[in-house]
Amino acid sequence: MKNVVHAACPHDCPDACGVLITIEDGRATKIQGDPSHPVTRGFLCAKVAKYLDRVYSPERVLYPMRRVAHKGTGHKDARDFQRTSWNEALGEIAARFKTIAADFGGEAILPYSYGGTLALLGSASMDRRFFHRLGASQLERAICSAAGEAGLKSVLGVKMGTEPEQFRHSRYIIAWGANIHGNNVHLWPFIEEARRAGAKLVVIDPYRTRTAKCADWYLPINPGTDSALALGMMHVIISEGLHDADYISKYTTGFEQLKEKVKDYPPDRVAQWTGISAADIQQLAREYATKRPAAIRLNYGVQRAQGGGMSTRAVAMLPCITGSWKEVGGGLQLSLSGAPGLKRDGLERTDLMQSALGRPARVVNMVELGKVLNTLADPPIQALFVYNSNPAAVCPNHNEVIRGLRRPDLFTVVHEQFFTDTTDYADFILPATTFFEHKDLQTAYGHYYLQMSNQAIEPLGECRSNVEVFRALADAMGFDEPCFRESVDEMIDQALNSPHPWLKGIDRRHLERQGHARLNFDGSQSEASHAPFLPFAEGGFQTPSGKAELYSPALAAQGLDPVAEFNPPEESRHGKRAASFPLELLARKADNFLNSTFSNLPSVQRLEETGLLEIHTADARKRGIRDGDPVRVFNRRGELLLRARVNGAVQPGVVAAALNWAKLTAGGSNINALTSEKLTDMGNSATFYSVLVEVELATPTLSST
Ligand SMILES: Nc1nc2c(c(=O)[nH]1)N[C@H]1C(S)=C(S)[C@@H](COP(=O)(O)OP(=O)(O)OC[C@H]3O[C@@H](n4cnc5c(=O)[nH]c(N)nc54)[C@H](O)[C@@H]3O)O[C@H]1N2
Ligand SMILES: Nc1nc2c(c(=O)[nH]1)N[C@H]1C(S)=C(S)[C@@H](COP(=O)(O)OP(=O)(O)OC[C@H]3O[C@@H](n4cnc5c(=O)[nH]c(N)nc54)[C@H](O)[C@@H]3O)O[C@H]1N2
Ligand code: SF4
Ligand SMILES: [Mo]
Numbered sequence: 001m002k003n004v005v006h007a008a009c010p011h012d013c014p015d016a017c018g019v020l021i022t023i024e025d026g027r028a029t030k031i032q033g034d035p036s037h038p039v040t041r042g043f044l045c046a047k048v049a050k051y052l053d054r055v056y057s058p059e060r061v062l063y064p065m066r067r068v069a070h071k072g073t074g075h076k077d078a079r080d081f082q083r084t085s086w087n088e089a090l091g092e093i094a095a096r097f098k099t100i101a102a103d104f105g106g107e108a109i110l111p112y113s114y115g116g117t118l119a120l121l122g123s124a125s126m127d128r129r130f131f132h133r134l135g136a137s138q139l140e141r142a143i144c145s146a147a148g149e150a151g152l153k154s155v156l157g158v159k160m161g162t163e164p165e166q167f168r169h170s171r172y173i174i175a176w177g178a179n180i181h182g183n184n185v186h187l188w189p190f191i192e193e194a195r196r197a198g199a200k201l202v203v204i205d206p207y208r209t210r211t212a213k214c215a216d217w218y219l220p221i222n223p224g225t226d227s228a229l230a231l232g233m234m235h236v237i238i239s240e241g242l243h244d245a246d247y248i249s250k251y252t253t254g255f256e257q258l259k260e261k262v263k264d265y266p267p268d269r270v271a272q273w274t275g276i277s278a279a280d281i282q283q284l285a286r287e288y289a290t291k292r293p294a295a296i297r298l299n300y301g302v303q304r305a306q307g308g309g310m311s312t313r314a315v316a317m318l319p320c321i322t323g324s325w326k327e328v329g330g331g332l333q334l335s336l337s338g339a340p341g342l343k344r345d346g347l348e349r350t351d352l353m354q355s356a357l358g359r360p361a362r363v364v365n366m367v368e369l370g371k372v373l374n375t376l377a378d379p380p381i382q383a384l385f386v387y388n389s390n391p392a393a394v395c396p397n398h399n400e401v402i403r404g405l406r407r408p409d410l411f412t413v414v415h416e417q418f419f420t421d422t423t424d425y426a427d428f429i430l431p432a433t434t435f436f437e438h439k440d441l442q443t444a445y446g447h448y449y450l451q452m453s454n455q456a457i458e459p460l461g462e463c464r465s466n467v468e469v470f471r472a473l474a475d476a477m478g479f480d481e482p483c484f485r486e487s488v489d490e491m492i493d494q495a496l497n498s499p500h501p502w503l504k505g506i507d508r509r510h511l512e513r514q515g516h517a518r519l520n521f522d523g524s525q526s527e528a529s530h531a532p533f534l535p536f537a538e539g540g541f542q543t544p545s546g547k548a549e550l551y552s553p554a555l556a557a558q559g560l561d562p563v564a565e566f567n568p569p570e571e572s573r574h575g576k577r578a579a580s581f582p583l584e585l586l587a588r589k590a591d592n593f594l595n596s597t598f599s600n601l602p603s604v605q606r607l608e609e610t611g612l613l614e615i616h617t618a619d620a621r622k623r624g625i626r627d628g629d630p631v632r633v634f635n636r637r638g639e640l641l642l643r644a645r646v647n648g649a650v651q652p653g654v655v656a657a658a659l660n661w662a663k664l665t666a667g668g669s670n671i672n673a674l675t676s677e678k679l680t681d682m683g684n685s686a687t688f689y690s691v692l693v694e695v696e697l698a699t700p701t702l703s704s705t
Contacts (some may be wrong), residue, residue: 014446215588254551309682373404
């Protein structure tokens with residue numbers, strides 16, 4: 001028997017592709033992009049095109065496992081564990097949680113999850129109910145996008161913007177800290193279409209990405225200096241009268257204060273910080289304001305610097321002062337995730353914390369896991385439950401994270417598909433399904449479609465979905481609230497049963513039939529409606545004032561600059577700690593992995609060259625380093641052995657390396673051994689791109705005889 005099932009890619013990627021899975025006799029035999037999805041357009045990225053290798057990998061965790069070897073010192077794979085039953089594992093985990101809660105309080109237990117799946121139920125439903133009812137510490141999930149979110153919302157009030165389909169109408173496109181070929185490949189066909197009609201593509205990125213190589217104009221910028229560039233552009237636009245006075249007066253507040261502020265950012269001064277010449281800044285500003293429609297694809301690279309909140313804020317002001325939101329093919333996209341209007345409270349049930357503790361539980365920032373495991377008191381963390389995440393690879397200050405995970409008194413449970421860096425420190429591993437093996441509802445942060453991800457095959461081995469694991473754990477704990485018995489369909493119905501007008505006519509059955517549905521922006525029931533959605537053409541900002549806030553009283557109240565400003569990151573060439581180490585490190589993502597996911601699969605490994613330190617000729621020569629030489633990259637936090645690649649991807653003063661599993665990297669450590677737990681100016685996010693290091697030629701280790 002052969003059939004085709006509609007699913008949706010749940011990985012942490014803006015594209016949220018529609019996926020068609022062919023099933024023959026209960027086994028998936030083919031995966032392809034859904035040709036009827038207007039953004040997926042029938043193709044998948046290289047890594048997910050190989051997804052059958054992931055689902056049917058011989059390395060999958062298929063059964064509950066109990067540790068038998070010492071933490072972090074054994075084989076670092078299945079051999080360190082012994083198979084056990086679900087009943088035994090759940091019983092022991094529940095018993096341990098009860099003891100810890102009795103001795104230390106529920107807050108001694110910490111859930112740790114992020115982007116393993118972004119599907120609605122798998123990312124935040126039964127899990128949240130469980131930890132809220134337990135009175136566990138709350139996790140501040142700030143590792144990725146919180147600075148950008150804070151910056152964007154300080155201007156627009158909501159995470160919305162230009163939909164990908166409208167980029168085909170743009171005539172001027174700025175990819176700003178946006179690695180489109182690597183991280184957002186489904187936007188590319190729309191950009192190509194625009195370019196065929198004469199659009200110019202500008203890339204602003206300290207790293208010469210594949211997108212930069214394809215661009216009409218590439219502007220390498222010094223890391224962490226984007227707020228200066230945006231303020232400098234606004235200096236030129238305003239002083240040359242290129243702004244849209246009508247749009248500004250109707251739909252923004254604080255223009256006078258902005259006008260004053262940008263006087264401090266003349267192009268000559270901005271050039272010194274950014275490394276982009278004054279002439280180029282002027283040209284960029286003039287072209288952006290006059291070659292219409294102009295769209296900005298801002299991505300999260302910009303906000304992984306210490307001043308990332310302010311940078312996002314300053315860039316987000318640009319379409320507000322040129323009035324580009326009015327035009328089809330204008331505006332800006334960072335994230336569109338604020339649109340769907342799903343009812344999430346009922347899924348997450350924060351009220352259950354009240355019955356557990358009588359108050360909201362304390363909040364712990366996931367970025368600071370190292371510090372939290374090693375130093376947090378009152379109560380100290382006694383148990384860690386990891387799912388949807390691989391902190392032993394993705395967390396900054398890796399060596400401190402590992403020191404914490406090694407604590408013999410820490411009880412660690414990891415719900416995973418593979419034996420990752422983090423399972424190396426687990427006391428129990430629980431086997432997790434892939435999206436082929438469970439049903440969920442899929443939202444997106446890079447387009448405006450909701451999708452049904454149907455279950456395509458039976459779970460492999462004894463794998464269970466996140467929903468089913470937390471349902472079973474609640475049962476083992478004796479939690480008897482009815483919410484722990486709700487079915488997947490009931491939860492999906494609940495989320496969709498929202499008064500939000502854009503969800504009118506979209507229900508579970510509709511999605512099960514159609515696979516996807518665009519949000520119903522014009523309120524019609526007509527599925528054919530694809531009129532461009534212009535969220536801010538006539539205002540509609542969701543800030544306290546209802547206008548785009550070029551001056552933000554809320555930021556003033558937090559002691560931040562209420563307009564915007566540039567402060568050099570401490571760990572940067574102009575920063576406070578410039579003297580400590582000379583080179584700025586971009587601790588990047590790999591183009592063919594997804595954060596640390598996929599990095600263990602041989603067929604995907606073949607797509608990506610790993611273990612490289614990219615360095616400019618001038619910096620390499622100074623250190624006697626040639627292409628291919630082994631190098632030691634280090635700072636006060638750690639060190640790493642890599643191979644030098646002298647390839648022109650970075651400017652002098654900047655080096656770059658990519659994320660990988662620590663145990664697949666020489667020396668068993670990864671790039672996060674060098675990154676810090678320093679938080680961003682807004683949103684308490686991570687600063688993966690504000691890191692100083694030194695590099696030296698490594699003495700090749702003599703292999704033992
Ligand atoms: N292939 C692949 N796709 C992915 C991911 C992956 O790991 N691999 N990760 C997914 C996730 S979790 C996310 S959040 C998204 C993120 O997608 P992006 O937002 O694209 O994130 P990054 O790759 O962190 O950064 C984008 C670009 O910003 C540049 N950059 C770094 N610092 C600065 C700066 O100070 N200024 C400017 N202007 N640019 C800077 C980087 O060099 C990079 O090329 O991608 C998702 N998609
Ligand atoms: N140096 C450096 N570090 C970074 C970044 C960077 O650019 N540079 N990027 C940061 C960013 S933007 C992000 S978002 C974070 C990402 O951090 P994480 O969200 O931890 O990302 P992944 O490495 O993709 O790990 C996800 C894990 O979840 C598992 N998983 C997948 N689906 C499921 C499921 O349904 N259930 C369960 N239980 N598990 C599942 C996968 O097998 C995988 O091991 O990393 C951050 N770390
Ligand atoms: S990772 Fe992104 S591009 Fe690749 S299939 Fe998933 S959603 Fe599409
Ligand atoms: Mo992310």
